[in-house]
Amino acid sequence: MSVSRWLLLAVALVAACAAGLALGPVPIVLGDVMRALIGAGEPQTIAIVRDLRLSRVVLAMITGAGLGMSGAALQGTLRNALAEPYLLGVSGGAAVGAVLAVVAGLTAALALPVAAFAGAACAVLLVLLVARAARGRADPRILLMAGVVVGAFANAAIMVLLAGAAEGTVRSALWWMMGSVAGADWVTIRWLTLYALGGGVALVAVARDIDLLALGEDAAAGLGVHVAAATRRIFLLAALLAAVTVAGAGLVGFVGLIVPALARALGVRRAREVLLASAVLGAALVVGADVVARTVRAPAELPLGAVTALIGVPFFLVRLRRVS
Amino acid sequence: MATDARSACIRRVLGSFPDWSEPVVFSPPVFRVVIAAALVAAACGVPVGGRTSAATIEIVDDFGDTLRLAQPAERIVSLNPVITEALFALGAGARLVGRTHWDTSPVAALAVPDLGDGMQPNVEAVLAARPELIVLYASNANRAAATAFHRAGVPTLTMHTNRIGDLPRALHRLGLAIGDTATARRVADSVTRSLDAVRGRPRGAVRPTVFWHAWDAPVITIGAGSYLNELVDIAGARNVFGDLSQPSPQVTLESVARRNPDFILAGPVTARRLRADARWQAVPAVRKHQVLVIDTSIVGRPGVRMGEAARFLRAALDSATGVRRP
Numbered sequence: 001m002s003v004s005r006w007l008l009l010a011v012a013l014v015a016a017c018a019a020g021l022a023l024g025p026v027p028i029v030l031g032d033v034m035r036a037l038i039g040a041g042e043p044q045t046i047a048i049v050r051d052l053r054l055s056r057v058v059l060a061m062i063t064g065a066g067l068g069m070s071g072a073a074l075q076g077t078l079r080n081a082l083a084e085p086y087l088l089g090v091s092g093g094a095a096v097g098a099v100l101a102v103v104a105g106l107t108a109a110l111a112l113p114v115a116a117f118a119g120a121a122c123a124v125l126l127v128l129l130v131a132r133a134a135r136g137r138a139d140p141r142i143l144l145m146a147g148v149v150v151g152a153f154a155n156a157a158i159m160v161l162l163a164g165a166a167e168g169t170v171r172s173a174l175w176w177m178m179g180s181v182a183g184a185d186w187v188t189i190r191w192l193t194l195y196a197l198g199g200g201v202a203l204v205a206v207a208r209d210i211d212l213l214a215l216g217e218d219a220a221a222g223l224g225v226h227v228a229a230a231t232r233r234i235f236l237l238a239a240l241l242a243a244v245t246v247a248g249a250g251l252v253g254f255v256g257l258i259v260p261a262l263a264r265a266l267g268v269r270r271a272r273e274v275l276l277a278s279a280v281l282g283a284a285l286v287v288g289a290d291v292v293a294r295t296v297r298a299p300a301e302l303p304l305g306a307v308t309a310l311i312g313v314p315f316f317l318v319r320l321r322r323v324s
Numbered sequence: 325m326a327t328d329a330r331s332a333c334i335r336r337v338l339g340s341f342p343d344w345s346e347p348v349v350f351s352p353p354v355f356r357v358v359i360a361a362a363l364v365a366a367a368c369g370v371p372v373g374g375r376t377s378a379a380t381i382e383i384v385d386d387f388g389d390t391l392r393l394a395q396p397a398e399r400i401v402s403l404n405p406v407i408t409e410a411l412f413a414l415g416a417g418a419r420l421v422g423r424t425h426w427d428t429s430p431v432a433a434l435a436v437p438d439l440g441d442g443m444q445p446n447v448e449a450v451l452a453a454r455p456e457l458i459v460l461y462a463s464n465a466n467r468a469a470a471t472a473f474h475r476a477g478v479p480t481l482t483m484h485t486n487r488i489g490d491l492p493r494a495l496h497r498l499g500l501a502i503g504d505t506a507t508a509r510r511v512a513d514s515v516t517r518s519l520d521a522v523r524g525r526p527r528g529a530v531r532p533t534v535f536w537h538a539w540d541a542p543v544i545t546i547g548a549g550s551y552l553n554e555l556v557d558i559a560g561a562r563n564v565f566g567d568l569s570q571p572s573p574q575v576t577l578e579s580v581a582r583r584n585p586d587f588i589l590a591g592p593v594t595a596r597r598l599r600a601d602a603r604w605q606a607v608p609a610v611r612k613h614q615v616l617v618i619d620t621s622i623v624g625r626p627g628v629r630m631g632e633a634a635r636f637l638r639a640a641l642d643s644a645t646g647v648r649r650p
Contacts, residue, residue, distance in 0.1 A: 299568075
């Protein structure tokens with residue numbers, strides 16, 4: 001991809017972040033925003049810019065980048081333009097893991113992503129097993145159906161786990177399941193960044209395998225790829241990234257679907273570049289979606305997952321027509 | 325498709341949340357007064373009023389259904405904590421044969437069998453208690469249950485208990501149903517008088533603004549539709565989100581900072597958490613340590629203890645603003 005296109009992506013991300021830092025119920029001019037970022041100016045402005053807006057922007061960036069990369073890896077490896085963590089039930093599995101951890105009293109910022117990852121990994125395996133049982137791993141629609149079934153199962157499992165929980169706990173859990181970066185705090189962000197960076201770097205490192213697997217399993221095997229091991233590695237990394245986003249921001253759907261497609265529309269072909277472009281675009285998209293979520297119905301806030309779904313569903317339908 | 329099903333499901337679950345937010349614990353002194361009033365009324369042999377006659381009692385409820393009882397109900401299931409508390413205040417606690425899981429006030433209510441939720445209740449469990457009267461919270465989520473109870477032939481009384489003004493009406497209807505409207509009137513008058521006593525004390529020029537912290541994730545406060553908004557008003561303060569019509573609107577933390585309340589009202593656990601949370605430092609009142617701890621066990625519900633709740637709130641605000649009262 002040409003340098004100018006990378007620049008375009010960078011500009012999109014910077015613009016989204018600027019909007020995320022400058023817009024909100026309290027009017028703050030951009031100059032004061034900049035000063036607040038370096039710790040100068042009114043304590044009130046500094047608190048709003050740093051602890052309310054910047055933390056949201058950073059969490060939205062991690063979420064978008066993680067979902068974008070996860071979607072890109074799944075789409076490439078499965079040779080399926082409709083694959084993405086939310087539709088494949090991977091995010092749902094992560095949510096089950098996270099809810100289980102919370103019910104068990106494990107709410108530490110360190111533990112939650114691990115529990116979510118365990119759930120996401122189980123969901124990936126389950127989806128592939130269901131699709132294989134239907135002999136439909138090659139058919140995008142059967143794979144999606146397997147994903148929807150696993151997602152529904154995850155939903156049911158969460159409802160069972162929440163039965164008998166206090167009313168407030170249920171409300172918080174449902175709010176979290178609809179996706180939000182409102183709860184962004186720096187301790188959580190630090191841990192999520194660590195996990196997301198680890199998963200992202202590892203995924204970029206195996207990007208060559210994704211390229212080869214995209215040619216078909218036989219072709220990849222002929223080129224010296226250990227297909228089963230490479231596929232497993234990529235799926236687990238995609239599950240890890242999805243789990244990190246779920247632990248941080250709940251269920252945010254369709255980002256993993258939209259973003260890799262946009263990246264390819266920009267002319268990106270090689271998996272490494274698709275992954276990186278998806279990370280940047282995903283970050284920009286979720287930061288932008290969060291600005292919409294917290295401004296259009298102010299002083300109330302829309303669930304972030306609802307905003308991304310409103311953008312994503314029409315997009316999905318268009319792609320479904322093309323794939324079929 | 326999956327998203328639709330999920331959101332429908334979430335809507336259903338969300339729709340079932342009752343308006344009462346935290347469990348209320350029995351507070352003896354006020355109760356003793358109310359119960360004493362009930363005993364006095366009974367001892368004086370106050371005649372039974374209302375539209376009761378030898379043959380039937382007729383009450384139109386908040387779903388517009390007409391409840392008919394041949395005689396005052398002796399076995400009652402109450403599926404609303406406010407009503408359970410009110411029945412004890414009316415001296416009819418012994419008639420209760422079922423309550424919800426959340427009816428923990430007064431303490432005597434704990435001896436009544438727990439039948440589960442009051443929103444979308446377990447119809448079979450309620451019918452198994454063989455009630456002569458079921459009192460249900462009037463919410464759309466409970467329409468199906470009301471229909472099921474009607475079909476089973478059990479007299480059912482559905483009532484809103486959302487606002488201060490709902491309580492006297494609820495008490496009057498309960499009085500009709502248990503055949504003791506005089507006590508119902510006494511209790512209602514006593515609640516109204518105790519609220520008026522707080523309202524009648526004028527505050528000077530200062531009318532502090534408050535933010536009521538009802539929930540943290542998402543941030544939920546109280547709006548004009550909540551009884552707590554009325555209570556804040558009676559206590560001489562102004563709710564910064566009083567312009568929102570919903571009873572419990574969800575708001576962003578930044579909009580709280582923008583509206584810049586003089587005080588934050590929060591439960592003891594939440595208050596401690598707010599002071600330690602970096603994000604909440606964006607709200608000046610938190611930075612200035614103007615978080616008032618509210619005893620949610622007193623100020624929980626628009627029930628017979630509202631007078632006490634108003635007094636408590638007023639005292640908290642007075643001591644925080646340095647207003648001295650004789």
